[in-house]
Amino acid sequence: MSITSRINNFDRTSEYHYFWLTKVLDMQQLDKHKNFCGLESSEIIKMAATIIVKLLDKK
Incomplete structure (x- = not known):
């Protein structure tokens, strides 16, 4: 699986x-x-809090 595919999967x-x-x-x-x-x-x-911040930054 390519990095682009992994990023798209995570975004979805x-x-x-x-x-x-x-x-x-x-x-x-x-x-x-x-x-x-x-x-x-x-x-x-x-770690969970750090990931949540990153998820919210992407919106």
Whole structure:
């Protein structure tokens, strides 16, 4: 898949991503669920917030 195709796919699904990322921000017990990257809940929430800002900047 080309980079252009990936960008177009992401752009088409940005509302879906925004919806789920806002759900991540509302999660209180992320550390109770094992993740395979070894991230702490504060890191996950920070990344979700950063992506949301980028999504809103594109609108």
